[in-house]
Structure formats: C-alpha cells, structure tokens
Amino acid sequence: MVNLPLPLDIPIEEGCNTCVACIKSCPTDAIVEPYVVDARRCISYLTIELQGAIPEEFRPLIGNRIYGCDDCQLVCPVNSKAPITAESDFHTRQALIQPELIDLFAWSETFFLRQTEGSAIRRIGHKRWLRNIAIALGNAPANPNIIAALEQRKLSDEVDAMVIEHIDWAIAQQKQKAPQEALSRKTQRVIRSIEKGLPRDA
Ligand code: SF4
Numbered sequence: 032m033v034n035l036p037l038p039l040d041i042p043i044e045e046g047c048n049t050c051v052a053c054i055k056s057c058p059t060d061a062i063v064e065p066y067v068v069d070a071r072r073c074i075s076y077l078t079i080e081l082q083g084a085i086p087e088e089f090r091p092l093i094g095n096r097i098y099g100c101d102d103c104q105l106v107c108p109v110n111s112k113a114p115i116t117a118e119s120d121f122h123t124r125q126a127l128i129q130p131e132l133i134d135l136f137a138w139s140e141t142f143f144l145r146q147t148e149g150s151a152i153r154r155i156g157h158k159r160w161l162r163n164i165a166i167a168l169g170n171a172p173a174n175p176n177i178i179a180a181l182e183q184r185k186l187s188d189e190v191d192a193m194v195i196e197h198i199d200w201a202i203a204q205q206k207q208k209a210p211q212e213a214l215s216r217k218t219q220r221v222i223r224s225i226e227k228g229l230p231r232d233a
C-alpha cells in the first residue's frame with residue numbers, strides 16, 4: 032500500500048459495437064461471451080501460467096504458439112491504430128526472430144536462461160519451455176526430423192515425467208498424421224487479418 036497521490040488513468044469505454052473479430056478468431060473459444068474470457072481455455076494461461084500438464088483437448092488447438100497467444104489482440108481493429116513502442120526491451124530478440132522449433136527444443140537449460148535473461152519468457156522455466164515446444168512439434172506437419180528430435184530430447188536429463196508425457200503425445204501426433212495438412216480456417220483468418228492490419232506483427 033502507498034499513500035502517494037497516484038495519477039488517475041482514463042476509464043476504458045466499450046467500443047466494440049458489432050465487431051466480434053476476437054471471439055471468432057480465438058483458437059480455443061476462450062472468449063465465451065463479449066468481455067468474458069474463460070482463462071482455463073486461454074492459450075496464454077495454458078502456456079505461461081499453468082504449472083503442470085496442458086489438458087489434451089487444447090493441445091491440437093495450440094498450434095505453434097509456444098509462449099502465449101494474443102491472436103485476439105492481433106485481429107482487434109483498435110490495436111491496428113496503436114503506435115509501435117520505441118522501448119527496445121519489448122522488441123523481438125534476435126534469437127527469437129523466425130526460429131525453427133527444433134532449434135529452440137535443443138536449447139539446454141543454461142542456454143535457455145542466458146537467452147531469456149530480462150525477458151518474461153524466463154519465468155516459465157526450461158521444463159515448461161520444453162513442454163510447450165513439444166506440443167508445437169506434435170502439431171507441426173509430419174517430419175521424421177521432428178520425431179528424431181523428440182526421441183532424442185526424451186533421453187536427456189533435463190526432462191521430467193511431465194515433459195516426457197508431452198513428448199510422447201507429440202511423437203504419437205507426428206506418427207499418425209498425413210505428410211501435409213492444410214492450415215485450419217481460423218489460422219488462415221488470423222493470418223489474413225495480420226497481413227491486412229498489422230503486417231509489422233506478422
Ligand atoms: S490470447 Fe489467444 S487463446 Fe487467449 S483469449 Fe486471446 S485469442 Fe483466445
């Protein structure tokens with residue numbers, strides 16, 4: 032508690048009108064009605080806040096989102112008018128620009144901690160980092176290199192039972208899918224919205 036005279040912020044006004052872009056674009060239908068998010072379904076909660084296993088029903092819907100989601104923010108027309116911050120701490124780090132999932136999955140804990148120093152990503156820790164990437168690898172198009180990376184990681188001393196369970200899930204997903212699968216309609220819609228409204232975030 033403080034007794035300083037803090038400045039008042041400006042009350043937020045409802046300005047959605049007939050727009051439902053975020054509701055329609057949410058990969059897990061987490062926005063259950065206007066202005067109401069069921070956090071238990073939200074990918075940002077599942078990949079960042081949740082400590083243990085991610086429920087299986089959400090894993091295929093997570094796609095390649097390994098830390099948070101924010102699709103609802105990307106498609107929001109209000110956000111498309113917001114200026115980009117000049118604060119370099121919020122800019123994408125070099126190692127995280129268009130990375131290969133397999134490369135990120137190979138990061139040791141030491142390397143992970145070094146790469147994420149000063150970043151919010153660091154607080155999920157290496158095991159949840161591996162958990163999230165395992166899901167993304169399971170969701171990736173069928174690729175024998177991915178299966179090899181998953182099986183190799185399973186043998187490392189940096190995984191626990193929780194991570195191994197996600198790796199096994201990912202291997203099973205990889206083995207059962209056809210070589211090339213089309214992107215879901217929701218994913219295609221988000222990509223179109225980003226290309227039209229927020230190319231800087233694509
Ligand atoms: S962050 Fe993603 S999963 Fe969460 S409410 Fe927004 S669109 Fe849905």
Ligand code: SF4
Nearest residue numbers: 047050051052053107
């Ligand atoms: S996308 Fe933005 S403007 Fe549209 S309903 Fe969601 S919060 Fe409102």
